[in-house]
Amino acid sequence: MFSLHGKTAVITGGGSGIGEAIVRAFARQGATVEILDLDEAAASRVAEAVIQEGGQAGSSSCDISDAASTAQVIQGVAARWGRVDILVNNAGIAHVGNVLTTAEADLDRIYRVNVKGVANCLKPAVEIMAKQGGGVILNMASIAGQMGIGDRFAYSMSKGAVLAMTYSVAQDYMKQGIRCNAICPGRIHTPFVDGFIAKNYPDRQAEMFEKLSKTQPIGRMGTPEEVAAAAVFLCSDEASFITGVAYPVDGGTLYLR
Known part of the structure; x- marks a missing residue:
């Protein structure tokens, strides 16, 4: 169960943290993984580790806030591996502050990466998946987009937007065989x-x-590996009846606190 053999997965922000855990988990399940990260050295390090463990991996330097270069990178992945079956929109940045302490520059920076960056990856991936007959998209949101958390004004705003994009893509491209879900970590x-x-x-x-x-x-x-395990499930064929879902991995925070 939960095999990803024969699948090609693009994972943004895969050079560290949760993204790296997802890369390694997908590779263990048989996927060919392409790591997109602003930190080219980190992406290359993780790709080499996957290859040394017997998996298939590649890495690309990518600034997801730049729409044109992001599209070029993702289209290049499709050309190199033949297709893109899975996109994991994991790359993102954080900010601590409330509405009064969040400067305009902070708001713009969060929007540029966490909102526009996700949209920049979605567009070329959806185009590729629609042409090839389907695929799976997993967006990394947060429980901060679903509940009030102190001093996370800009960050919560951005993750709420990620959830809205998740529902929109799931609705618009269901008939093209594209599933789109979100994980909401605590x-x-x-x-x-x-x-x-x-x-x-x-x-x-x-x-x-x-x-x-x-x-x-x-x-x-939680651990990055626990988030990665949920990502494996949601991107596997066993989750083929699941789309448009915000999946909490939060130790009970959202519903039980």
Whole structure:
């Protein structure tokens, strides 16, 4: 079950964190993975690791905020591997601040990557999938787009937009055989979390890690591998009856807190 053999998957932001975990999980399930990342060295490192483990992988430097170059990269992946069966829109950036402390430049930066960047990847991928007879798209949203979280004004806005795009694509391209879903993670233990704690609480890192962990009803943060496992399922044929869904991987935060 959950085999991805014969599938070609494009994964943005696959050079670290949740994206890297998804790359490795997809490769283990037999997919050919193409890593798109602004950090070319990170993307190449992950691709080489996949190849050394016996998988098939490639990497491309890509600034998803640039529509023309993003389309060129994704079209190049289709030409190189023959098709694009799966797109995982994982790349994104964070911002801490409320409506009063979020500057216009912050809002523009978040929009450019988290909203426009997702749209820039969706367009060429949908064009390719519609021509080839179908495919699967998985967008990385967040529970921040579904509930109130303190000091996440711009970030929550962007993830709400990701959910809206997910529903729109699922509705518009169902008859073309394209499924589109979103994963909504809660707090996941990634290098970003460690960096946030180190920067803002340098003298209380262990205390704050425990405090943030316990904000999830399940009592801990999630792991990138747990998000990746959900991604494997949603992109597999076993999930062929699932589309237009916001799938929480959040330790019960959304419904049980």
